[in-house]
Amino acid sequence: MIKAENLHKKYGNLEVLKGVSLQIKKGEVISIVGPSGAGKTTLLQLIGTLDRPTNTDYDLQINQQVLKHLSDKELSKFRNREIGFIFQFHQLLPEFTALENVALPAYIAGLSKEKANHKALELLQLLGLGNRLQHKPAKLSGGEQQRVAVARALVNNPSVIMADEPSGNLDTESAKQLHRLFFDLRDRFNQTFVIVTHNEELAEMSDRKLTMRDGIIID
Ligand code: ADP
Numbered sequence: 001m002i003k004a005e006n007l008h009k010k011y012g013n014l015e016v017l018k019g020v021s022l023q024i025k026k027g028e029v030i031s032i033v034g035p036s037g038a039g040k041t042t043l044l045q046l047i048g049t050l051d052r053p054t055n056t057d058y059d060l061q062i063n064q065q066v067l068k069h070l071s072d073k074e075l076s077k078f079r080n081r082e083i084g085f086i087f088q089f090h091q092l093l094p095e096f097t098a099l100e101n102v103a104l105p106a107y108i109a110g111l112s113k114e115k116a117n118h119k120a121l122e123l124l125q126l127l128g129l130g131n132r133l134q135h136k137p138a139k140l141s142g143g144e145q146q147r148v149a150v151a152r153a154l155v156n157n158p159s160v161i162m163a164d165e166p167s168g169n170l171d172t173e174s175a176k177q178l179h180r181l182f183f184d185l186r187d188r189f190n191q192t193f194v195i196v197t198h199n200e201e202l203a204e205m206s207d208r209k210l211t212m213r214d215g216i217i218i219d
């Protein structure tokens with residue numbers, strides 16, 4: 001489903017990724033672990049098409065689509081449809097309701113407002129937030145905010161969800177619930193996840209744990 005070969009990234013003279021390759025199958029839950037500064041977020045941003053490698057002799061494919069030669073505009077369209085993102089801080093829009101936040105990527109993908117809202121409603125209900133549709137983010141708990149972010153990530157039926165420290169800002173119980181939700185979505189919908197995490201429990205639950213150090217995958 002995801003195939004990456006020989007990804008390099010430099011910031012000035014600092015080589016942050018030194019030739020990373022990986023393959024991820026549909027329905028896998030992969031965690032990426034390692035010390036701060038190892039290059040985990042940078043790697044997630046490259047495979048998430050939010051940024052590009054600095055070398056040219058690399059390959060990156062998602063769902064058999066070769067991404068290297070796409071323009072920025074083509075890439076953002078691809079990203080909107082194929083990749084869902086979850087960040088440490090939910091990054092929901094504060095002025096919009098939970099329902100609107102979830103529906104937004106679907107409007108952007110070209111769904112009518114009615115269809116987008118319907119999809120958002122279904123997802124929020126599925127995630128146990130049917131009674132929070134009209135709440136703005138500030139009125140939701142941290143765990144609820146993160147579940148809204150999961151619904152938003154799912155709204156366009158992405159091929160893969162990429163999460164960067166998704167439970168980093170949650171209390172232990174909300175973190176456990178969020179992790180259970182990821183595996184539930186995998187079991188029910190064969191949803192693929194790539195998750196950067198410091199959470200040991202999540203890393204141990206995942207199908208595969210990739211350990212990074214100094215810009216390479218060591219294990
Ligand atoms: P991790 O997620 O493993 O903590 P990162 O990928 O965030 O690691 O960062 C790896 C290294 O790259 C760090 O030394 C960081 O300071 C550096 N870095 C990340 N982004 C940038 C940037 N935009 N400009 C310069 N240096 C950066």
